[in-house]
Amino acid sequence: MKPILELVTKLGPARIAAMAAVTLTLIGFFAFVILKVSRPDMGVLFSDLSVQDSSAVIRELDARGIPYETKGDMGQTVLAPRADLAKLRMDLAGKGLPAQGGVGYEIFDKGDAFSSTSFVQNVNHLRAMEGELARSIRAIGRVQAARVHLVIPERRLFERDREAPSAAIVVKLMGDLDASQVRAIRHLAASAVEGLKPERVSIVDERGRLLADGARGAEAEGAGVLEERQAGIERRLRSQIEEIVAGIVGQGRARVQVAAELDLNRVESRSESFDPESRVVRSTQTRSENSLTGGAEGQVSVGNELPGANQNQAQPQQKDSSQKNEETTNYEISRVTKVETLEGGRLRRLSVAVLVDGVYAPGADGKPVYQPRPDAEIERIAALVRTAVGYDKGRGDQVEVVNLRFAESPAAPDFAEPGLIQSLLSPTKEDVMRLVELAVLSLLTVIVLMAVVRPLLRRVLESDEPAALAGPAGALALAGAPGAPGTVEVVVRENATKKFLDSAKLNGEIQAETVERVVDMVRASPSETVEVLRNWIHDT
Secondary structure: OHHHHHHHHHHHHHHHHHHHHHHHHHHHHHHHHHHHHHOOOEEEEEOOOOHHHHHHHHHHHHHHOOOOEEEOOOOOEEEEEHHHHHHHHHHHHHOOOOOOOOOOHHHHHOOOOOOOOHHHHHHHHHHHHHHHHHHHHHOOOOEEEEEEEEEOOOOOOOOOOOOOOEEEEEEEEOOOOOHHHHHHHHHHHHHHOOOOOHHHEEEEEOOOOEEEOOOOOHHHHHHHHHHHHHHHHHHHHHHHHHHHHHHHHOOOOEEEEEEEEEEOOOEEEEEEEEEEEEEEEEEEEEEEEEEEEOOOOOOOOOHHHOOOHHHHOOOOOOOEEEEEEEEEEEEEEEEEEEEEEEOOOEEEEEEEEEEEOOEEEEOOOOOEEEEOOOHHHHHHHHHHHHHHHOOOOOOOOEEEEEEOOOOOOOOOOOOOOOHHHHHHHOOOHHHHHHHHHHHHHHHHHHHHHHHHHHHHHHHHHHHHHHHHOOOHHHHHHHOOOOOHHHHHHHHHHHHHHHHHHHHHHHHHHHHHHHHHHHHHHHHHOHHHHHHHHHHHHHHO
């Protein structure tokens, strides 16, 4: 205990406080490093959760004793150990988490069908349909969240006219939906609900923009289809022209604009033509008639009833006969009836404008110098463009290819880095975060070494210098006498030599004292000493 007290007294309270501060700092720093390294790597379990889903997921993780983190103002993002993400997602999906703020047909698994009324069953069926439709719409790539509202009129008895159902859909998007995706959502909802038509579905995004109007009817739907068709034709033609022109003038050295004018009128024409030279017998009718007329024989009259009347009329009388044949033939003349319907959306006129840059050749000073392209080359490019778009002069199509200098110069070719270097220059998000953590830990280590350990070592090494300066030479050096630095060095060396000599002298005294004790023991017990020596000799 005494050496410890002497050491404490020698160090003094200032040094003890500094050493305690350094010790605590090092313990805290290495504890932070150990906790940081031993903490599991966290990954995103779920993102963009509603408040209800977030609280349900957190309760489940707490019950399992799994560490987690939450991000966002209301905990929309939940992080869990990266190694357990797949298992946690499967387990939570088996329990219906996250429900994304809606319920599906699993609502019928929780209720009692015998105790619920028909009204409750109808409401649950409507909720289930809305939840299932919302889940299906969220499966589209750019849709983050969706809510569906269905209006299905109740079917009543003795009601002849029934109102058609309608739907309203609110979507939260990442970017924008094109017209085909909006139409796909409308047809998806219409196919899932009985009696619902696509033109009765309205779609609104999170910014309040009307993507589809369900109150305008089928005419607006047809107009939207025609506009989409026009945009599709222009986009397809522009892509074809850019591809063929870029192969000649270079990528990015051509600007193409296409304007397609469509005929939106729907024309229906009917025509009927007859061919008099082509006739076919349709039917033939033949009629024959024979008649015989004669005297008064066999006639009933007053004279024939008198006595002797038959004797006077016994003479034969003359008879008349007639025959009549009639034939009717009906002919059918060939007839051609033609009904032609021209739907709207036919290409009426096409206008194409192509702007190409010139040629850049290195000049005398090494800088690129602009040179216009030859007219023959421009004409060949125009011929290729006409062929690519299906140019029709009778339709009034127009194709213009112009050579002008672009405002921006051609970009220098990018240098292709090797695969390994390119992978190092484009790390993933996890690699960047890991590098940042390592950089922070390295910086903290350097700060601790430079700000804490280095001053402590300097103070310990310099602690013997005042003792060395306590002698006359030290007083002479502190007084500023000539040769003071050399004197300090000599004093330090003499002090080290003196310590070595004192240690050697102490060791010699100890050895001499030991030898004297052995001599005394031999003198006191000579017989035992001889026996010990004999045993040593025998052992060797």
